[in-house]
Amino acid sequence: MNQGIDLQGSFIRAMVDLGFSPGVAKTLWLPLPMGVILVAATVSIFVTVWLERKISAAAQQRIGPEYAGPLGTLQAAADGIKLIFKEDITPAKADPWLFTLGPAIVVIPVFLSFLIVPFGQNMVITDIGVGIFLWIALSSIAPIGLLMAGYSSNNKYSLLGGLRAAAQSISYEIPMALAVLAVVLMSNSLSTIDIVNQQSGYGILGWNIWRQPAGFLIFWIAALAECERLPFDLPEAEEELVAGYQTEYTGMKFGLFYVGSYVNLVLSALIVSILYLGGWEFPVSVTWISGLLGISETTPWLQVITAAIGIMMTVFKAYALVFIAILLRWTVPRVRIDQLLDFGWKFLLPVSLVNLLLTAALKLTFPVAFGG
């Protein structure tokens, strides 16, 4: 197996050579990947908001943001800075503690989930054994924040929006977890690195989407519902609920919900690309090409190229999915709340259970193809 580039190892070795103890070197290393990922996640908001507004404009034959920076690229920055400086209103009869805590509880788990997103063999903050399970656990914290925000606002629309958001998140978490379980069954590991490695070696043919087509669709639908994207944006349905649980929020507290929803979309797209689209794998196996050309896998320049391709492929796959999500949002109508819950409990849940059982049966029958 190609171990790829190991930045952490190289950094610690260099620091030890400079005279630091290994413990100090490790401590110096730790904040670096975290900072890089935080900055990358924040930049992804700007990119996604710009894409959203430009693609929505294209879908409606409009131009979209035009004057804020070249092609409107600075639109999200202008919105963000404006929101920071806007007056922060807490409604007089609202519960100030819950009102302030709500947006934070929604946003923090989303950023925390980037801990387990790998961009390469060693390009991950921490490769913990429970990897993908940690993400599922963290994503179920968000509904508590939404419920807090809706309940503390002292507004009927907020309360309805918060209840809808909680009901929706809880309903769609179960099919999503079952779809993940089917993938985990094949890779024999919860670690995101192992899940990608299990798909590698055969290029595009080895990706999980061919072994788990139903699981891929279930996961994508459930992920859209978790992100509250159209066709499942009932918690914020403007025509019914003003702005749902965000109704009473101004300034940066509203901005936090905005940030949370877009980072969550990017995160979901990254997780889909890791679970089903081979993560950092190039459509043609790089190992196979280097073998064909007779270049050793441990050649330094090849390792750098492989790492660069890995990061680019992960981000590219994620943004292809973000593009599909945006296009879906601006082309499909919203479902009703009863249709949403019916679909979640009466259709997605049985289908994902059958998918799980089928995967288990196939694993026993064809252990070669389904990770025996």
Added chain:
Amino acid sequence: MVMKAAADKNSILAPGEMLQSPAAPPSVTHDLSENVILTTVDDLYNWCRLSSLFPMLYGTACCFIEFAALIGSRFDFDRFGLLPRASPRQADLIITAGTVTMKMAPALVRLYEQMADPKYVIAMGACTITGGMFSMDSPSAVRGVDKLIPVDVYIPGCPPRPEAIIDAIIKLRKKVATESMQDRAYTMQTHRFYQRAHKLKPVPPILTGKYLQMGTHSSPPKELMESMGMPVPSALAEKTAHEETN
């Protein structure tokens, strides 16, 4: 905009009196912000606010049809970074599209109070400037929305075309561009409506399905059944007889 009375003796104002709506922005902090590095911060701050003026989805009459055309693909105000918001808490700008009646007036003031500072008002159409064609004999139209809330830009027309709204938005952007961060203390709203707690109490469900199971829904009326030659259920006949005696 409010300005402290100048200390010189030629002033028409009494000492300590505030001048309302001066022709120029206050010059007290002006020199400081012109000459010190703050000017760049001001520029950035103003640019951010003028680039993302979120208008509120508010419309009371025919002017909103023109405003709605502005949202659509032909005129597209998203080019200026305007993103319509349904909640006043997240809006920076209210375009009063349409006649405001006495009944709507408290609601409009309340919506304005609920918006977070800094906030702007564009009065759109003749009705919101003077009452328009309702200014002569209407018992209910408010004669100009500036009697209720402070207006930044007026758009004449009945109704104004979407291009006129774009012009107003550009004028408002120019106005925002000349503001200073230090004037915020003057322009911030201090007194707002209080909010009362919702008295939420459970009510029995109304959609129980019993309405359709009522006797009158399961069988036709007695007279109709008799005339059709259908047997009248004894319960129905007794019930009608009982009702007749009452």
